[in-house]
Amino acid sequence: MLTVTLKLVTIVAERVLQERLLRALKELGARGYTLTEVSGEGSRGVRASEWEGHNVKIETIVSPEVADRIIEHIAEHYFRYYAVIVYAQPVEVVRGDKYV
Amino acid sequence: MLDILLANLLSPIVLAFALGIIARLIRSDLSFPEPLYQALSIYLLLAIGLKGGAELSHTPGAVVLRPALVTLALGMLTPITSYVVLRKIGRMDRINAAAIAAHYGSVSAVTFIAAQTFGQLQGNLAEGFMPALVAMLEVPAIVVALMLVFARSNHHGSWREGLHEVLAGRSVVLLVGGLVIGYLSGTEGLKQVEPFFVSGFKGALTLFLLEMGLVAARRLRDLKKVGTFLVGFGIVMPILHGSLAVVLGHWAGLSVGGSAVLGAMVASASYIAAPAAVRISLPEANPTLYLTASLGITFPFNLALGIPLYFALAQWIGG
Numbered sequence: 001m002l003t004v005t006l007k008l009v010t011i012v013a014e015r016v017l018q019e020r021l022l023r024a025l026k027e028l029g030a031r032g033y034t035l036t037e038v039s040g041e042g043s044r045g046v047r048a049s050e051w052e053g054h055n056v057k058i059e060t061i062v063s064p065e066v067a068d069r070i071i072e073h074i075a076e077h078y079f080r081y082y083a084v085i086v087y088a089q090p091v092e093v094v095r096g097d098k099y100v
Numbered sequence: 101m102l103d104i105l106l107a108n109l110l111s112p113i114v115l116a117f118a119l120g121i122i123a124r125l126i127r128s129d130l131s132f133p134e135p136l137y138q139a140l141s142i143y144l145l146l147a148i149g150l151k152g153g154a155e156l157s158h159t160p161g162a163v164v165l166r167p168a169l170v171t172l173a174l175g176m177l178t179p180i181t182s183y184v185v186l187r188k189i190g191r192m193d194r195i196n197a198a199a200i201a202a203h204y205g206s207v208s209a210v211t212f213i214a215a216q217t218f219g220q221l222q223g224n225l226a227e228g229f230m231p232a233l234v235a236m237l238e239v240p241a242i243v244v245a246l247m248l249v250f251a252r253s254n255h256h257g258s259w260r261e262g263l264h265e266v267l268a269g270r271s272v273v274l275l276v277g278g279l280v281i282g283y284l285s286g287t288e289g290l291k292q293v294e295p296f297f298v299s300g301f302k303g304a305l306t307l308f309l310l311e312m313g314l315v316a317a318r319r320l321r322d323l324k325k326v327g328t329f330l331v332g333f334g335i336v337m338p339i340l341h342g343s344l345a346v347v348l349g350h351w352a353g354l355s356v357g358g359s360a361v362l363g364a365m366v367a368s369a370s371y372i373a374a375p376a377a378v379r380i381s382l383p384e385a386n387p388t389l390y391l392t393a394s395l396g397i398t399f400p401f402n403l404a405l406g407i408p409l410y411f412a413l414a415q416w417i418g419g
Contacts, residue, residue, distance in 0.1 A: 020261075
């Protein structure tokens with residue numbers, strides 16, 4: 001089957017940011033996402049979300065341009081004060097037009 | 101006074117809270133799955149809303165008016181007194197002071213429930229409409245505290261989103277929603293759901309307090325980090341606010357039980373609505389400070405010592 005290469009962007013963030021991040025993804029051009037509740041540990045020991053719930057992991061498959069926009073948006077708005085990480089990796093998908 | 105204190109310390113809810121703390125200290129594997137915690141908090145908030153609403157449906161408005169005005173006034177005053185003390189005596193920066201002030205102005209529903217339960221035990225029943233006052237106390241303080249920051253500088257967090265977080269947050273929705281349902285369906289309506297929402301209430305509360313103990317114990321680790329001033333603040337400020345509220349509650353015509361419960365409400369610090377709103381609107385405020393003060397210091401203090409104290413004071417003034 002024919003596959004194309006797109007970007008899988010993964011965001012792990014504290015629970016309070018969930019709604020805002022999902023809204024931003026849509027605005028920046030993502031067509032869909034997968035959300036999972038996760039837990040873990042990172043450079044920020046104490047977070048407000050510790051009381052309000054777990055972290056969330058948001059995954060979305062997008063074009064490389066949209067991936068860049070998402071990463072820039074998160075870096076600009078959330079890195080400073082919130083517990084967030086974001087990374088992108090290339091993935092092979094079928095039905096490439098579904099995602100862009 | 102001493103026997104009141106002992107009766108409180110030996111109540112199932114306080115002991116369950118202590119068990120939670122001990123379990124954490126001995127590193128027990130006991131933990132609450134998050135859905136259970138969520139379910140219990142939904143149950144408790146809706147239950148007190150329903151009961152309060154049913155009670156409101158047959159209470160004349162004039163009886164509620166003065167206590168309601170006093171509650172609103174206290175809701176706007178306590179964040180300001182907290183802020184001033186934090187800034188002037190604690191020498192704290194504006195953002196963290198406002199963040200903590202939002203918590204201390206707002207209310208902890210569980211402290212309210214514990215105070216009401218304690219009143220029942222003592223035969224000092226609080227007025228049935230008290231849950232309506234809890235709903236009124238929850239929001240204004242957070243708004244006032246956020247305004248202390250946003251009115252003075254071009255702050256980059258969003259107070260709109262913070263406000264939405266409070267108004268649409270589950271504690272306001274459930275409490276206000278429960279009040280409306282209880283009010284519309286009345287005492288007869290409450291009877292239909294009584295076996296579930298009233299009879300099971302104290303059992304659910306005991307479970308919830310066990311979880312609160314686990315959470316509070318996690319905060320105890322951070323006591324050293326927040327410093328002596330904030331620990332003192334977390335104890336002295338509730339006593340001052342609580343005493344003022346007992347006096348004003350008595351003046352507004354509340355019973356001994358009612359003024360004491362109002363005292364506990366005003367003395368308490370929020371840990372559900374306020375943290376969510378502050379995290380969104382004042383992201384640079386340090387959560388360790390406000391969460392540790394609210395959950396690790398003020399909540400246990402009120403639960404163990406504050407509540408009996410406000411009852412003793414109310415008894416002394418009104419009894």
